[in-house]
Amino acid sequence: MSSIVLELQKDLLDKDCDILQALRKAHVIAVKLHLKEFDTWIQNELNGYKLEDENLPDYRQIKGTLKAKNPYRGWIPAVITDKNNQAILNEVPVFEPISALIDIEKKAKDGNFYYSYSPELIMKLCQYANTPKYMEIALFISTINITSLIETVKNCLLEWTIELEGKGILGENMTFNEKEAESAKGISQQINNYYGTVVNGNVSSSQIVSGNNNTANFNEASALNAVQEIKESLEKELLxxxxxxxxxxxxxxxxxKIEQKKKPNLLKAAFVGLKDFAVSVGADVTAALIFAKMQGLFY
Known part of the structure; x- marks a missing residue:
């Protein structure tokens, strides 16, 4: 009898693994085992994440090199003099489904592609880079980053199949019995800070909770430092x-709220509100800073 779990494991070990087919097979397994949380991650990889998803995995934050288009010399490095925003502006969240990323990887020239910014944000970037006049600015990204992203997803799936096999959860003839489904609920999955450690099934009695609610590492001093940096960034916005x-x-x-030691989930909601307001009034650089700071504080 064939095992869908071992089939997936074999697919993932193949150097020519089709990641889309692997994710679809993983989706079938997760649904049949009633692993809703893990399947949410699988479907997000297949269909793409919602814009500004606060639970975007760390591996989907891709670094690149900011460049400005000089009319005489072509693309040249854009040096950001503001140290507070330097690191943030050299990184971009990737929300696209894996199929789109594979397409970008295939079409990229010289192993690179670039991410274009809105004219409004380019104006601010020109100010940060102290360019003599308005210049087109883009983030140049190596396709190696996409390859690494895809390999990370493969590794997550592979570790999952290994844990399933270790628990005797094989799915003979693409079916799982009640014992297998029950055992699967106790398997925790580490998905690169997407959910933190996912515990399927009833987690009310578990000591492990999902990453978007896990606030054990919240640091008040870091939060106050973040507030100061955000304030300085807002003062530089042309609002x-x-x-x-x-x-x-x-x-x-x-x-x-920080000084009153309010619960981290309330602070998180307040930061989200400020970020949304910053986006609505065109303070894109500050919005990006808030998003980055939230990643460090709450995930």
């Missing part, structure tokens, strides 16, 4: 006085 005042009020509210 109308009313919008800037509103943003500062939201930031002050966050600061007070």
């Amino acid at each position: 109308p006085g009313e919008d800037l005042d509103c943003a500062m009020e939201l930031l002050e509210d966050i600061s007070q």
Whole structure:
């Protein structure tokens, strides 16, 4: 009798593994075992993540090199003089489904592709880079980053099949019995800070909770430092006085919540509100900074 779990394991070990087919097979297994949390991750990899998904895995934060298009010399490095935003602006979250990333990888020239910014954000980037005039700016990314992303997903799936096999969960003839389904609920999965450690089934009695609610590592001092950096970034944004005042009020509210030792999930919601406001008024650089700081504070 054939085992769908061992079939998937064999597929993943093949150097020519079709990651899309592997994810679809993993989706079938997860659904049949009623592993909803793990299947959410699988489907996000297949269909893409929602824009600004706060649970975006770490491996989907891709680094690149900022370049400005000089009319005489072509693309040249764009040096960001603002150290607070330097690292953030050289990184971009990737929400596209794996199929789209594979297509980008195939079409990329010279092993690179680039991420274009909106004209509004380019204006701000030009200010940060101290360019003499408006210049097109883009983030150049090596396709090696996509290869690494895909390999990470493969490794996550492979470790999952190994754990399933170790528990005797094989899925003979593509079916699982009740014992296998029950055993699968106790298998934890580490998915690169997407859910932290996923515990399927009833987690109310478990000591391990999903990463987006895990606040054991929350650091108040780091949060206050983040508030200060966000304040400095807001002051550099070209915002109308009313919008800037509103943003500062939201930031002050966050600061007070930190000092009052409010629960981290309340602080997280406040940071999300500030980020959304920053996006709505065109403070894109600050919004990116808030998003990055939240990754360090809450995930």
